[in-house]
Amino acid sequence: MHEKVFISDAELKKYSESSTxxxxxxxxxxxxxxxxxxxxxGYSSLDDVQIREFEFDxxxxxxxxxxxxxxxxxxxxxxxSISERACFLCYKNLPEQQxxxxxxxxxLILVNPFPIFTEHxxxxxxxxxxxxxxxxxxxxxxLSEDIGKHxxxxxxxxxxxxxxxxxxxxQAGTKGFMPIDSEYDNIKISKGEILFSxxxxxxxxxxxxxRYFFSIESNDADKIKEAFSKLYSMLKIIDKNxxxxxxxxxxxxxxxxxxxxxxxxxxRPTHYFMSDENNILISPASVDLGGVCITPxxxxxxxxxxxxxxxxxxxxxxxKELYEYYKRKISEFYxxx
Numbered sequence: 187m188h189e190k191v192f193i194s195d196a197e198l199k200k201y202s203e204s205s206t207x208x209x210x211x212x213x214x215x216x217x218x219x220x221x222x223x224x225x226x227x228g229y230s231s232l233d234d235v236q237i238r239e240f241e242f243d244x245x246x247x248x249x250x251x252x253x254x255x256x257x258x259x260x261x262x263x264x265x266x267s268i269s270e271r272a273c274f275l276c277y278k279n280l281p282e283q284q285x286x287x288x289x290x291x292x293x294l295i296l297v298n299p300f301p302i303f304t305e306h307x308x309x310x311x312x313x314x315x316x317x318x319x320x321x322x323x324x325x326x327x328x329l330s331e332d333i334g335k336h337x338x339x340x341x342x343x344x345x346x347x348x349x350x351x352x353x354x355x356x357q358a359g360t361k362g363f364m365p366i367d368s369e370y371d372n373i374k375i376s377k378g379e380i381l382f383s384x385x386x387x388x389x390x391x392x393x394x395x396x397r398y399f400f401s402i403e404s405n406d407a408d409k410i411k412e413a414f415s416k417l418y419s420m421l422k423i424i425d426k427n428x429x430x431x432x433x434x435x436x437x438x439x440x441x442x443x444x445x446x447x448x449x450x451x452x453x454r455p456t457h458y459f460m461s462d463e464n465n466i467l468i469s470p471a472s473v474d475l476g477g478v479c480i481t482p483x484x485x486x487x488x489x490x491x492x493x494x495x496x497x498x499x500x501x502x503x504x505x506k507e508l509y510e511y512y513k514r515k516i517s518e519f520y521x522x523x
Contacts, residue, residue, distance in 0.1 A: 191277050191294065193217065193285035207287070208335035211295060211358070214287055215305050218297040222283035225299040228254055232301060240492045244376055245369050245395060247495060248478045251487035254300045255480050256467075268352050275310035275353040288312075289332075292325065293356075302473055302480060303359030305337065310355035317344040317351045318429050323414055326356060326436050327407050327443060334438030336361060340472035341434040345427055346450045346502070347471025357472070365477030366435070366446070374401065381516045387413050391513050396496060397475055397503035400512070402445040410443050420515045421449055424508065433472040448475045448503065449512065455501040457494065466490060470502045 193214060201213035218225040236251040272279050277294060280286075287295040291312065298306040309329065311322070319326070319341055330339045337358040344351030361367055378392040378401070387404040402413045421430035431450035436443065457466035466486045468479055479495065481487040504512075 191280060191284070191286055192288055197285075198287075206335070207289075207332045208337070210287055211307060211333050212305060212336060214285070214295065215297050215307075218283075218285065218299075221285070222281070222297070222299070224281065224283070225297050228299045228301050229304075232304065236487060238487065240495060242396070243394075245373060246365055246477070247396070247499075248365065249487060249490060249495070250302070250478055250480050251482075251484055252302060252480055253482050253484070255302065256482035273314060273350065273353050275308070275350050275355055276314050277312065289329070293329070295333075298357065302478070303363050305358075305360045307333075307337070307358040308355055309339075309358060310350075310353055313354075314352070315354050316428075317342075317348045317354050319343070319432070319434065320418055320429070322354055324407070324411060326434070327410060327438075329356060329358070330436040330438040330443060331407075333358060334361075334436075338364070338367065338476075339436040340476075341432075341436075342471045343429055343432050343450070345429070346431045346433060346453050347469065359473070361437075363478065364435075364473060367437075367476070369477070370401075370444070370446070379513075381513055382413075382520045389413055389417075389516060391509065391516075393506070393509060396499040397448055398506075398509040399446050399448045399475070400516075401447070403442060405442045407443070410445060414445065414447075416516065416519045417447060420512055420519065423515065424511070425449075433475050435472060435476060448472075449508075450502055451504050451508070452502045455498040457498060466494065466498070468498055470498065475499075475503075 198210050198213045201216040202209045219229050231254050238249040240247050289295055293309050293311055296308045298308045326339055338361050339356050339358045341356055342348040373392060373395060374390055377394045378390045380388060381391050382389040386406050387409040390401045392399050400417060402410055404410050425431055433448045435446040454469050458469060467483050468481060
């Protein structure tokens with residue numbers, strides 16, 4: 187690997203005296219804003235981002251007008267398009283000014299130059315391997331533990347939001363930005379139900395939140411992995427893609443992990459493909475399911491209605507019937523033990 191991609195400890199210390207990786211990521215953002223023109227422009231553009239909010243029962247959803255995200259929202263992710271472009275997450279293809287922090291010689295922590303958050307990281311695997319969570323979930327937990335002081339780590343599946351489905355990567359963004367960051371503790375009580383619980387792990391299902399999701403909470407990484415493996419197997423019963431469609435948010439606080447899994451039934455809503463005035467360029471991924479829907483076009487930001495937003499999120503989420511089926515399967519998995 188080209189060592190010039192790595193930022194030196196001495197350079198990071200100019201922006202933070204702390205030696206922790208969590209604070210190092212903040213220093214990396216500051217460095218790249220100053221030394222990488224594209225990143226500097228991207229973060230400056232956040233000053234002009236516009237926000238609208240829709241209120242619902244006990245929660246809210248934000249609409250963000252962010253024109254820099256047009257690259258991600260409109261990304262062509264079919265096999266032909268991917269085969270015809272160089273992988274922008276491979277270290278050998280990174281821009282000259284881009285620097286990163288190596289993570290166990292396994293991942294490379296990079297600054298996302300087209301940010302949604304005030305601190306937005308992309309964390310690709312060093313090796314060019316496909317986007318798949320099953321064999322990399324442990325890495326997500328470890329990342330959450332090491333950088334979770336300021337950031338939430340998230341994963342977009344290859345068929346539901348990843349703009350580079352050919353290269354395994356996570357992303358991370360500033361905690362407290364997505365509504366779900368602060369709403370979850372209330373939502374899990376008022377709209378959630380415990381599907382399995384013992385002294386080591388709790389699995390919940392949440393409905394009536396415009397999108398259905400499951401959560402796993404534990405202070406034991408092995409228990410989290412075991413529960414996720416069961417959920418993954420459950421999703422594969424119905425979803426026959428190379429990987430069950432899902433988006434994942436991972437939090438680490440007070441020595442506990444909190445994993446939110448959003449099963450999907452569709453990559454993009456029908457609005458995305460319409461060619462008339464009904465077209466709305468929203469391609470939901472983890473951040474959208476976390477409560478911040480990104481519109482890279484101003485026309486969509488101005489015209490989208492509450493009813494359209496509800497329809498978009500319901501289209502890409504699983505149905506009520508499928509949610510109930512998965513609930514039963516989770517219970518069966520634990521009863522069979």
